[in-house]
Amino acid sequence: MIFNYIKKFIFPNRCIMCDELLPFGFDLENEFLCNTCRHKLEFIKEPTCKKCGAMINNSSDMYCARCEDKLWKGFEYGFGILRYNDFVKESIHRIKYAGRKEYIDFYGKCIAKIYKDKFKEISPDYLVPVPIHYNRLKERNYNQAEVLAYAISNELKKYNIHIDVNNDLIYRKKNTKVLNKLDPFSRENELKNAFEVCDVSNIEKVILVDDIYTTGSTINKISEELKTAGINKVYFAVIAIVDNL
Numbered sequence: 001m002i003f004n005y006i007k008k009f010i011f012p013n014r015c016i017m018c019d020e021l022l023p024f025g026f027d028l029e030n031e032f033l034c035n036t037c038r039h040k041l042e043f044i045k046e047p048t049c050k051k052c053g054a055m056i057n058n059s060s061d062m063y064c065a066r067c068e069d070k071l072w073k074g075f076e077y078g079f080g081i082l083r084y085n086d087f088v089k090e091s092i093h094r095i096k097y098a099g100r101k102e103y104i105d106f107y108g109k110c111i112a113k114i115y116k117d118k119f120k121e122i123s124p125d126y127l128v129p130v131p132i133h134y135n136r137l138k139e140r141n142y143n144q145a146e147v148l149a150y151a152i153s154n155e156l157k158k159y160n161i162h163i164d165v166n167n168d169l170i171y172r173k174k175n176t177k178v179l180n181k182l183d184p185f186s187r188e189n190e191l192k193n194a195f196e197v198c199d200v201s202n203i204e205k206v207i208l209v210d211d212i213y214t215t216g217s218t219i220n221k222i223s224e225e226l227k228t229a230g231i232n233k234v235y236f237a238v239i240a241i242v243d244n245l
């Protein structure tokens with residue numbers, strides 16, 4: 001703890017929304033957000049889609065239009081904490097392209113805090129980060145999904161929940177294009193042979209971890225491949241889900 005204080009004093013945190021340096025503070029919000037930015041986080045509230053977890057307008061609906069339309073078969077259910085608004089978009093953009101790896105800690109803590117009971121109930125064998133291609137890893141120096149998975153796993157330990165990260169289960173063979181710019185057919189084509197599932201022996205249930213849930217295609221594709229390889233249940237956890245109201 002003392003070490004933490006000294007570290008924070010010498011290297012103060014930056015606000016995960018506006019990137020300004022923060023004054024000294026130690027609870028979860030003060031440590032990661034400035035006063036002006038606190039309201040910029042829009043936590044997902046009920047009613048939500050019973051499949052992907054996105055916010056929906058009508059509580060009598062089971063699914064969002066995206067899930068209704070596709071009837072995804074790959075994954076069971078999704079856990080997201082935030083609506084993907086412009087502020088979160090900017091924050092995640094800095095994580096990926098401006099080296100702000102440290103923001104991820106906040107998001108990992110929030111996911112663990114909000115979903116700890118669900119994760120305990122599911123009791124998965126592993127948290128599995130969605131892999132990025134080697135070329136992107138070289139540019140970025142880290143896979144944000146992997147850093148997030150470790151942040152969640154570490155935070156869960158504080159609640160006495162132990163779920164390890166498995167970073168060797170899926171390998172990304174293809175450096176896929178940005179999918180939300182493509183039509184559904186090209187998207188499917190792009191994801192063909194993009195991943196390889198490695199040894200799944202003794203693994204029954206996993207929670208995939210990624211930064212954003214956008215079209216759902218990547219998460220669904222990986223889930224399908226994991227199931228073909230023999231895994232029973234696949235869930236996913238993300239920082240933000242793109243609205244589909």
Ligand SMILES: [Zn+2]
Pocket residue numbers: 015016017018019020033034035036037
């Ligand atoms: Zn701020």
Ligand SMILES: [Zn+2]
Pocket residue numbers: 049050051052053054063064065066067068
């Ligand atoms: Zn949905």
